[in-house]
Amino acid sequence: MTAPPAPADDGRERLARAALTRVFEPGDERGGRWLREAGPVELMRRLTGAEGAARTLKGMTAARLAGYRLRASGADPVRDLADVAAAGGRFVCPGDREWPSQLDDLGDARPIGLWVRGRSDLRLWALRSVALVGARACTPYGAHMAATLAAGLAERGWVVVSGAAFGVDGAAHRGALAAGGATMAVLACGVDVAYPRGHAELIGRIVEQGLVMGELPPSEHPTRSRFILRNRVIAALTRGTVVVEAEYRSGSLVTARNAQRLGRFAMGVPGPATSGLSAGVHELLRGEGVLVTDAAEICELVGEIGDLAPARTGPVLPRDLLDAASARVLDALPGTGSLGGRDVARNAGVSTDETLGRLYELHSLGFVEREGDRWRLTPGRTRDGDARRGGT
Template identity: 80%
Template structure:
């Protein structure tokens, strides 16, 4: 009888408790008017929804779908949802055998554009599989595009994934993801604030996003325009003190414009699962150091490298000239030159020294090279 995210009703629920609130909303004249902010128009709306509510039917329907109903205070209730305050869900309908509270403790949301590019789908799938391989639960909204790619990536890696729906857990929406949602109900979790049989609306999609943000340790956005529900999730995560991350795209792509705006603010740029885990994980969960290939000359000590750099690109020079350019004595420069000679960097030419000549492609071919 209460719509998701109804903060006014959340305040009433906190003040009176669920049994008393239902009594006041369904009783005759009097009790409901005592609720702060109640008006005749609002009361009419609540009573209309209350008249259509059939809790026993809903509980039977979710049980038939292999699910259950959770409410605050239950052992399986994820207490981080309490951070939503009066906008906290009244309860959650859940399909799947796994423990929602335990899964939510180590979870990351991956959200983004429905009409994503192949790049966006590739990045979302890589993030999903990479997070799953590292023991993290991937949470998303089961929509087309980025959401579906993230879920599939996690499932392909044999990992854990949770879908937060804007409809009943027994309703496959979008219809094209009926098989995917069924797989998640078998291998992971499918959850919703709405009772079985409920269908999605635009406002329910927006309100669903606050649950995704609150349930997880952080939210990663992969491709989002300026006006995007994914950015609503990210902003909710920021307000709740969760980590907010974005995967950059081409500067010319409108589908990445919202992500780039997020990154100009408090969002953190990430490119793979290791960088996400470094941010949301425990101490010591560090991403590998990123650097280019190590070249043989990178292994030289600073003085020897300076001697090597003193040699011209073409032609030979005497040792004294090398010493002068490198700022060393003649004996020290000569010692370093012999060291470089033994390593194959330089060669003698008469009384001078020169860089080792590298064979051209034609010379390689004549020697049987490739």
């Protein structure tokens, strides 16, 4: 899709786009096609002028036009722009320097514009951002993982994006803020509306330290469909989406699938197989989703070449440092009791002279002890060389 020209100097395009955010619901692809073909000023003229002008729009029906005209008649873009400015915000349009061009990947479903609050640059922040989403009624495990992942991403210079909802969203925002990092909230209502109300303080902190944005004009309320449609913006805005706890029917999975369709990474944090809140994540992971457990693994996927997660290995045990022959001699000794050198050699399949040499090496390393002409494992230590738990 070709990027549109910058808004006209006289502000008519900006006013028209602001008005259209009250006419069309987010993600209305039919409206997006009309907007692309006619331009915002002409589209508003057809919707508010004579009915015959709007009928020239492909797919326009009388019933559809009546609904659009009713909304258009109540649009007051000058007031909306003044209201968002009074709240310390702005309206960002396609073609503006601050517009994140990755949203153009949504085609005709891209936002008409974004209402934004916060001092930071939206385009620059979105260039290095990751979405963390998940269940509203999350478990303590889910909240812990969301906060930990967000803090880890923030410490590595990534912007954490979520939806400011209860549960995983809130934990992700708080984790990023606690680490002194950057976070953005994409709302399903007007950016001057604190929703949910219980997150009014959190949203205020995000405005002060990050960015709050949405497609809906000031004072607009959220609906179920608007929450779902909001998720496509989260997916398109970021380099990848991480789902932390989600049931089979979850808006978070919609975000992940949108990310996959757009060529972004879709990641999931595993949980207990017995938890319904992990069932949706596990289904994602059984498909094309990528399993992640910490911020380093996320950065390895969405970051630049060289952003590699550390190798995952178990602890190195003293026995791991033995050569093959010494390990065979050590295995030839019984768990309890002792053996003579010849018996050890026979069990190990090694000559008596070599066995004796290996036993003295093992003795110096603390694995075995000598009792006269017999040998045994050192009391209080396992065959791996670690101190035995719970005594000898």
